[in-house]
Amino acid sequence: xxxxxxxxxxxxxxxxxxxxxxxxxxxxxxxxxxxxxxxxxxxxxxxxxxxxxxxxxxxxxxxxxxxxxxxxxxxxxxxxxxxxxxxxxxxxxxxxxxxxxxxxxxxxxxxxxxxxxxxxxxxxxxxxxxxxxxxxxxxxxxxxxxxxxxxxxxxxxxxxxxxxxxxxxxxxxxxxxxxxxxxxxxxxxxxxxxxxxxxxxxxxxxxxxxxxxxxxxxxxxxxxxxxxxxxxxxxxxxxxxxxxxxxxxxxxxxxxxxxxxxxxxxxxxxxxxxxxxxxxxxxxxxxxxxxxxxxxxxxxxxxxxxxxxxxxxxxxxxxxxxxxxxxxxxxxxxxxxxxxxxxxxxxxxxxxxxxxxxxxxxxxxxxxxxxxxxxxxxxxxxxxxxxxxxxxxxxxxxxxxxxxxxxxxxxxxxxxxxxxxxxxxxxxxxxxxxxxxxxxxxxxxxxxxxxxxxxxxxxxxxxxxxxxxxxxxxxxxxxxxxxxxxxxxxxxxxxxxxxxxxxxxxxxxxxxxxxxxxxxxxxxxxxxxxxxxxxxxxxxxxxxxxxxxxxxxxxxxxxxxxxxxxxxxxxxxxxxxxxxxxxxxxxxxxxxxxxxxxxxxxxxxxxxxxxx
Amino acid sequence: xxxxxxxxxxxxxxxxxxxxxxxxxxxxxxxxxxxxxxxxxxxxxxxxxxxxxxxxxxxxxxxxxxxxxxxxxxxxxxxxx
Numbered sequence: 183x184x185x186x187x188x189x190x191x192x193x194x195x196x197x198x199x200x201x202x203x204x205x206x207x208x209x210x211x212x213x214x215x216x217x218x219x220x221x222x223x224x225x226x227x228x229x230x231x232x233x234x235x236x237x238x239x240x241x242x243x244x245x246x247x248x249x250x251x252x253x254x255x256x257x258x259x260x261x262x263x264x265x266x267x268x269x270x271x272x273x274x275x276x277x278x279x280x281x282x283x284x285x286x287x288x289x290x291x292x293x294x295x296x297x298x299x300x301x302x303x304x305x306x307x308x309x310x311x312x313x314x315x316x317x318x319x320x321x322x323x324x325x326x327x328x329x330x331x332x333x334x335x336x337x338x339x340x341x342x343x344x345x346x347x348x349x350x351x352x353x354x355x356x357x358x359x360x361x362x363x364x365x366x367x368x369x370x371x372x373x374x375x376x377x378x379x380x381x382x383x384x385x386x387x388x389x390x391x392x393x394x395x396x397x398x399x400x401x402x403x404x405x406x407x408x409x410x411x412x413x414x415x416x417x418x419x420x421x422x423x424x425x426x427x428x429x430x431x432x433x434x435x436x437x438x439x440x441x442x443x444x445x446x447x448x449x450x451x452x453x454x455x456x457x458x459x460x461x462x463x464x465x466x467x468x469x470x471x472x473x474x475x476x477x478x479x480x481x482x483x484x485x486x487x488x489x490x491x492x493x494x495x496x497x498x499x500x501x502x503x504x505x506x507x508x509x510x511x512x513x514x515x516x517x518x519x520x521x522x523x524x525x526x527x528x529x530x531x532x533x534x535x536x537x538x539x540x541x542x543x544x545x546x547x548x549x550x551x552x553x554x555x556x557x558x559x560x561x562x563x564x565x566x567x568x569x570x571x572x573x574x575x576x577x578x579x580x581x582x583x584x585x586x587x588x589x590x591x592x593x594x595x596x597x598x599x600x601x602x603x604x605x606x607x608x609x610x611x612x613x614x615x616x617x618x619x620x621x622x623x624x625x626x627x628x629x630x631x632x633x634x635x636x637x638x639x640x641x642x643x644x645x646x647x648x649x650x651x652x653x654x655x656x657x658x659x660x661x662x663x664x665x666x667x668x669x670x671x672x673x674x675x676x677x678x679x680x681x682x683x684x685x686x687x688x689x690x691x692x693x694x695x696x697x698x699x700x701x702x703x704x705x706x707x708x709x710x711x712x713x714x715x716x717x718x719x720x721x722x723x724x725x726x727x728x729x730x731x732x733x734x735x736x737x738x739x740x741x742x743x744x745x746x747x748x749x750x751x752x753x754x755x756x757x758x759x760x761x762x763x764x765x766x767x768x769x770x771x772x773x774x775x776x777x778x779x780x781x782x783x784x785x786x787x788x789x790x791x792x793x794x
Numbered sequence: 795x796x797x798x799x800x801x802x803x804x805x806x807x808x809x810x811x812x813x814x815x816x817x818x819x820x821x822x823x824x825x826x827x828x829x830x831x832x833x834x835x836x837x838x839x840x841x842x843x844x845x846x847x848x849x850x851x852x853x854x855x856x857x858x859x860x861x862x863x864x865x866x867x868x869x870x871x872x873x874x875x
Contacts, residue, residue, distance in 0.1 A: 448802040451809065639820050642813035649810055699821060752821055 188237040195279035196288045197245025198611050200307040203337035205242035225258055232351035249294055254525040279305045282312035285379055289371045297360040302330045305346055309334040316382040324378040329358040389612050402492045413476040415573035417469050424468035432461035454713035455648030459706035460641045462725050466550040470632055471625055478624040482616035487608055500588040501595025506536040513543035517754045521761055535594050537761055538771055539587040541750045544580050547701035551745050552579055554705055558730040559738040582746050643696045644706045651714050665714040684783035685737040700751055736790035743786040747779035
């Protein structure tokens with residue numbers, strides 16, 4: 183069947199009702215889902231073939247509370263539903279996804295959508311959770327009152343969307359009868375709930391009792407700090423045996439290839455470039471997975487919007503909004519989805535401020551650099567009888583990023599004339615026990631992303647750097663390391679005077695350049711550069727002991743400070759240009775981040791040099 | 795040149811070309827498309843914009859959008875007096 187003849191279906195509904203989970207279930211996609219509002223900020227498209235062979239094109243739209251859009255992501259939903267979205271035909275059918283545990287909120291939008299004059303189907307999602315809580319929904323009555331087919335779905339179950347697929351495979355339902363334009367939608371929702379839904383009083387009791395602690399202004403903040411602290415401790419404590427295993431594997435591989443191949447460029451490429459470089463980054467996979475294990479657990483449980491609520495006062499004081507929390511939190515994985523998630527922020531000034539400070543959140547690409555330097559220079563010892571010193575330093579680096587982001591946001595607030603503040607209106611989802619399978623899938627995907635990145639762009643950049651660090655080859659009789667004679671070596675020596683005041687040697691200067699493409703490349707670049715710098719037989723030796731031996735503590739601390747602020751990777755700058763619609767914002771972002779990085783490194787190096 | 799030398803040359807040359815091509819595709823997809831069209835003499839096909847979902851960073855959950863990401867740039871609107 184041709185695409186033109188396909189049934190065009192749009193999934194619409196309030197944020198966090200499970201549209202994307204349902205979209206993934208219907209189309210077999212793997213779009214990100216989480217237990218908080220605002221995960222989807224763009225329209226996504228997928229296809230499914232119904233049992234009869236009918237082709238259905240499914241659009242997953244950002245969540246919206248109303249067709250009166252207040253933020254850019256809501257505007258996408260409104261425009262698609264109204265047929266005003268450029269290059270997008272109006273859907274043939276709206277599937278209104280509602281959270282069956284929270285119909286009082288979600289039905290209001292359904293009534294508003296009825297006025298669009300499009301055939302509609304209501305998908306009662308999370309109906310298993312509703313049944314567990316004792317919420318009884320008379321589906322037949324709801325169907326009769328709304329004038330549209332109502333199907334029950336459990337998007338996270340294997341066959342949870344079966345009834346919806348069957349509904350999509352039938353003829354289009356008739357247009358639902360819309361309420362008058364001036365109708366009181368809230369009153370109508372109350373009437374519908376009275377007719378079709380029975381909610382026991384104890385439904386929200388568990389959530390309320392947990393929230394009394396979690397949202398407490400003192401206990402809640404203490405709990406949040408403890409959680410984050412524990413997370414960073416675990417990153418170092420739990421990962422060590424696994425990292426040792428991976429490191430051992432690559433050492434063995436380096437020795438095996440080194441002894442098998444004759445001396446020459448191919449051996450150098452494989453041992454000094456591929457194994458020392460890409461292998462040196464892959465070692466950090468366990469730490470990245472442990473960090474994401476915690477993030478996934480927090481996402482799934484419904485805790486994250488509570489954290490946003492807790493930090494709202496702090497955020498507003500610094501010139502941001504509580505809504506900035508989710509974009510900033512996403513930036514811990516990567517600044518790019520974080521910057522795009524800022525579309526959920528209505529006020530353009532708040533959105534711009536969030537975009538500009540999002541790069542200060544410590545993205546996962548920085549973790550290999552931090553982990554390398556901490557392991558090489560910070561002794562592994564227990565302090566105060568309980569805490570791992572390396573974990574404490576990592577926590578401090580993440581905290582430095584957060585504090586710097588708040589300080590920069592405060593400076594922007596101070597400079598701008600408009601001092602208005604926007605109240606935070608945020609839906610707090612019910613708590614859920616994280617599904618171990620979902621968490622396992624999330625971790626698997628994260629591992630694959632990292633491995634693909636190492637095997638893709640990182641490996642490619644490492645090979646190019648190996649070439650630049652190996653050619654031109656030195657003339658016969660040259661006594662120094664070959665890399666000194668190479669193009670990369672010359673560039674490193676050439677720019678080193680600029681970085682001398684902050685303690686960077688020429689090897690670090692070389693690594694900074696490919697590090698602009700992707701941060702982790704700095705680690706593989708250092709590994710390759712040091713492997714090629716060696717004039718002895720230990721060329722494939724691990725990077726960690728080499729830098730521990732050759733760098734001063736002041737240099738290591740200075741490089742750590744650099745990477746708290748370091749100018750962003752090129753992809754991040756490109757996204758800033760796109761979201762801010764101009765190069766001036768990119769120039770501001772890159773300029774202030776570079777300035778802060780240099781200043782922080784200068785202070786760190788000079789103070790540390792004076793003290794050590 | 796020995797047989798091993800030839801293999802070495804081909805492997806290293808291939809790896810370098812592939813790496814350069816891959817890096818270009820990641821960070822300058824339009825330039826790569828133009829290069830490809832210049833090499834093949836065909837008109838360049840539409841390419842995804844660099845960075846953002848399904849392009850540059852490859853660190854999110856691998857969005858599989860079938861169209862380039864929609865732009866929603868910041869727009870400041872003056873206050874109505």
